[in-house]
Amino acid sequence: MHELSIAIEITEIAEEAAKAEGAESISKVELEIGILSGIELDALKFAMTEAIRNTMLENSEIVYHVIKGLAVCELCCNEFETDDHFKACPYCNSLQTNFLKGKELNIKTIDIEINA
Numbered sequence: 001m002h003e004l005s006i007a008i009e010i011t012e013i014a015e016e017a018a019k020a021e022g023a024e025s026i027s028k029v030e031l032e033i034g035i036l037s038g039i040e041l042d043a044l045k046f047a048m049t050e051a052i053r054n055t056m057l058e059n060s061e062i063v064y065h066v067i068k069g070l071a072v073c074e075l076c077c078n079e080f081e082t083d084d085h086f087k088a089c090p091y092c093n094s095l096q097t098n099f100l101k102g103k104e105l106n107i108k109t110i111d112i113e114i115n116a
């Protein structure tokens with residue numbers, strides 16, 4: 001399952017970042033998932049509940065931000081929102097478009113707890 005390996009990677013990155021700060025646990029992780037990233041949000045949510053078991057993220061709140069697709073047309077330079085990889089420019093019908101947003105998978109923030 002594609003999403004499980006992603007979930008494990010997210011968990012490892014968050015744990016490493018928290019350990020580097022000397023944290024005891026992670027209270028919250030915010031993720032940004034582009035609508036064009038190829039990741040199924042529900043599958044990722046399910047995979048995260050598996051991946052965080054027995055890790056520093058076990059009791060963390062995990063927040064998912066879905067990023068809408070934004071493309072720019074190479075011919076007329078207009079920007080337009082899209083949820084589709086193969087959508088033509090709505091201004092000039094060109095298929096020469098580049099994505100500006102929507103393909104990302106980022107860890108936006110990691111909130112850590114440091115016990116004195």
Ligand SMILES: [Zn+2]
Binds near residue numbers: 073078093
């Ligand atoms: Zn155009």
